[in-house]
Amino acid sequence: xxxxxxxxxxxxxxxxxxxxxxxxxxxxxxxxxxxxxxxxxxxxxxxxxxxxxxxxxxxxxxxxxxxxxxxxxxxxxxxxxxxxxxxxxxxxxxxxxxxxxxxxxxxxxxxxxxxxxxxxxxxxxxxxxxxxxxxxxxxxxxxxxxxxxxxxxxxxxxxxxxxxxxxxxxxxxxxxxxxxxxxxxxxxxxxxxxxxxxxxxxxxxxxxxxxxxxxxxxxxxxxxxxxxxxxxxxxxxxxxxxxxxxxxxxxxxxxxxxxxxxxxxxxxxxxxxxxxxxxxxxxxxxxxxxxxxxxxxxxxxxxxxxxxxxxx
Amino acid sequence: xxxxxxxxxxxxxxxxxxxxxxxxxxxxxxxxxxxxxxxxxxxxxxxxxxxxxxxxxxxxxxxxxxxxxxxxxxxxxxxxxxxxxxxxxxxxxxxxxxxxxxxxxxxxxxxxxxxxxxxxxxxxxxxxxxxxxxxxxxxxxxxxxxxxxxxxxxxxxxxxxxxxxxxxxxxxxxxxxxxxxxxxxxxxxxxxxxxxxxxxxxxxxxxxxxxxxxxxxxxxxxxxxxxxxxxxxxxxxxxxxxxxxxxxxxxxxxxxxxxxxxxxxxxxxxxxxxxxxxxxxxxxxxxxxxxxxxxxxxxxxxxxxxxxxxxxxxx
Numbered sequence: 001x002x003x004x005x006x007x008x009x010x011x012x013x014x015x016x017x018x019x020x021x022x023x024x025x026x027x028x029x030x031x032x033x034x035x036x037x038x039x040x041x042x043x044x045x046x047x048x049x050x051x052x053x054x055x056x057x058x059x060x061x062x063x064x065x066x067x068x069x070x071x072x073x074x075x076x077x078x079x080x081x082x083x084x085x086x087x088x089x090x091x092x093x094x095x096x097x098x099x100x101x102x103x104x105x106x107x108x109x110x111x112x113x114x115x116x117x118x119x120x121x122x123x124x125x126x127x128x129x130x131x132x133x134x135x136x137x138x139x140x141x142x143x144x145x146x147x148x149x150x151x152x153x154x155x156x157x158x159x160x161x162x163x164x165x166x167x168x169x170x171x172x173x174x175x176x177x178x179x180x181x182x183x184x185x186x187x188x189x190x191x192x193x194x195x196x197x198x199x200x201x202x203x204x205x206x207x208x209x210x211x212x213x214x215x216x217x218x219x220x221x222x223x224x225x226x227x228x229x230x231x232x233x234x235x236x237x238x239x240x241x242x243x244x245x246x247x248x249x250x251x252x253x254x255x256x257x258x259x260x261x262x263x264x265x266x267x268x269x270x271x272x273x274x275x276x277x278x279x280x281x282x283x284x285x286x287x288x289x290x291x292x293x294x295x296x297x298x299x300x301x302x303x304x305x306x307x308x309x310x311x312x
Numbered sequence: 313x314x315x316x317x318x319x320x321x322x323x324x325x326x327x328x329x330x331x332x333x334x335x336x337x338x339x340x341x342x343x344x345x346x347x348x349x350x351x352x353x354x355x356x357x358x359x360x361x362x363x364x365x366x367x368x369x370x371x372x373x374x375x376x377x378x379x380x381x382x383x384x385x386x387x388x389x390x391x392x393x394x395x396x397x398x399x400x401x402x403x404x405x406x407x408x409x410x411x412x413x414x415x416x417x418x419x420x421x422x423x424x425x426x427x428x429x430x431x432x433x434x435x436x437x438x439x440x441x442x443x444x445x446x447x448x449x450x451x452x453x454x455x456x457x458x459x460x461x462x463x464x465x466x467x468x469x470x471x472x473x474x475x476x477x478x479x480x481x482x483x484x485x486x487x488x489x490x491x492x493x494x495x496x497x498x499x500x501x502x503x504x505x506x507x508x509x510x511x512x513x514x515x516x517x518x519x520x521x522x523x524x525x526x527x528x529x530x531x532x533x534x535x536x537x538x539x540x541x542x543x544x545x546x547x548x549x550x551x552x553x554x555x556x557x558x559x560x561x562x563x564x565x566x567x568x569x570x571x572x573x574x575x576x577x578x579x580x581x582x583x584x585x586x587x588x589x590x591x592x593x594x595x596x597x598x599x600x601x602x603x604x605x606x607x608x609x610x611x612x613x614x615x616x617x618x619x620x621x622x623x624x625x626x627x
Contacts, residue, residue, distance in 0.1 A: 014431040014432075016429075017431050018432070020426050021431075024441065025437045025440045028440075029440060030466070031444075031501070049463055124349045124352065131346045150361060152611055153603070155564060156587045159591075160364060163374065164374060165359075180355075183356075184353065184357060188357070191349060215336070217336070247450035251450075262451055265450075266569055280458075283455050287447050293446075295439055301446075302438065302509060306510055
């Protein structure tokens with residue numbers, strides 16, 4: 001630091017600030033670290049007192065998460081030696097693997113519904129945002145604001161009529177129903193954010209393209225879209241994270257085929273109470289992608305959060 | 313609302329250009345582009361709202377389809393507003409709202425202030441602090457239940473380690489006194505980063521020259537803090553409070569996983585109570601009226617708050 005400035009904090013205050021923030025960050029990470037650790041514990045290590053930080057890691061939790069198991073007689077176990085490493089793990093409890101658990105399916109549902117609704121929100125949202133930004137649409141601002149304000153409704157309140165409506169239309173517990181629902185919830189915010197990004201693209205580019213003989217539609221996807229790419233990407237992240245994490249609608253409107261992971265993970269039951277390592281393994285697999293995503297895309301994400309909030 | 317770019321854009325396309333455009337007319341394109349979104353919004357947002365209003369005047373029960381549906385007028389509303397249990401739920405919600413916002417503002421602002429000292433690596437640590445708010449509240453809430461276990465939980469162990477109490481002597485989720493605080497702790501852990509980010513945006517929006525001018529005037533650091541920093545961050549802070557307020561008024565997933573509303577109904581926030589009425593007792597008409605009351609309450613409180621916010625901004 002060579003140049004002197006009155007607004008530049010002193011080295012000492014930087015040290016102090018840095019230390020405090022790092023301490024907070026470390027404390028705040030403890031629960032997350034604990035989830036990940038517990039996933040590699042055996043059930044008895046997971047519930048030991050005092051809580052164990054050093055333990056012998058095992059993949060039992062992960063095996064239990066992905067499989068269903070049955071107890072077998074000693075004769076059967078002796079006649080059928082374990083074939084694989086995961087067979088061996090469950091043999092310790094005199095069990096054999098009966099088949100895959102539902103976790104894989106539920107996780108896949110989360111992926112399908114998350115990406116499906118994000119794609120739809122962004123596709124429809126970008127078109128609408130462009131139109132709201134460039135054309136005169138009667139009551140555009142009031143309409144947007146009113147629609148945004150319906151997000152103040154508790155999700156349970158929205159779920160009552162949606163539940164009745166979906167029952168009539170045969171959309172309950174279907175992927176399509178959940179994709180449409182999440183799109184409907186996300187799209188008002190998506191349009192609002194995207195309109196902000198598109199407003200910032202100078203009109204001159206498009207006008208030049210139009211004069212050069214582009215149709216309005218060509219001008220939209222050849223000129224405007226590439227310039228809005230960053231904004232579209234950060235809006236997409238928000239839509240995806242919402243759909244990925246959503247619980248209230250999922251728990252009320254899905255129960256089987258279209259159930260996503262958040263309502264499923266808490267129902268993972270082991271022999272005699274909750275199987276915490278398996279729950280932790282499920283939570284880890286479900287939360288880790290978002291954490292990695294957040295760290296990799298931190299610039300867009302953090303700016304997006306403040307932009308979205310401050311714009312209103 | 314910032315109108316300049318938007319209004320400029322809306323009045324866009326000078327006639328000279330418009331005449332030369334090939335293909336569909338602008339009006340047709342506008343409707344093609346907006347149409348599907350409007351349709352979806354009507355189907356998923358507006359229509360259900362109207363249906364809820366309709367249902368709220370009836371005694372409809374969603375689990376008994378054949379039953380005759382009677383119009384009961386305002387009876388549902390009267391019953392809800394005179395029900396003392398619902399006032400207890402409102403109190404639980406108010407307790408939760410007040411303390412989560414209090415702690416999140418306090419810690420969030422402090423963190424933002426410290427991060428704004430621009431020490432080395434501050435962006436990486438900011439990202440780490442932000443992680444909890446990106447995660448699924450239901451999954452996180454479920455796992456915190458494990459941390460709160462009286463004998464084996466990490467939370468109890470750490471508290472015991474620092475206070476010397478027996479770790480099995482208190483139950484965060486099981487005791488009437490502690491349960492309301494246990495949900496405040498998890499929500500604060502999860503959402504403080506949000507308040508922090510908004511405050512950080514506010515702090516970074518203060519131009520350096522204001523502090524330089526204050527320095528020239530020999531204003532002390534403390535004075536600069538109270539006459540420059542606080543007033544200029546206040547609109548941002550109030551915005552963060554608005555968002556957290558609305559979100560926590562709707563709070564469902566985290567708390568339902570943590571406590572399920574218990575013990576008794578000490579942590580039964582309005583959303584959890586609403587779920588009970590609508591999807592366990594199946595009193596659909598009654599729950600609809602309840603939903604409308606909640607919506608009007610948030611909407612009313614938020615509108616008043618936004619008015620205050622705009623006044624602060626104008627200063």
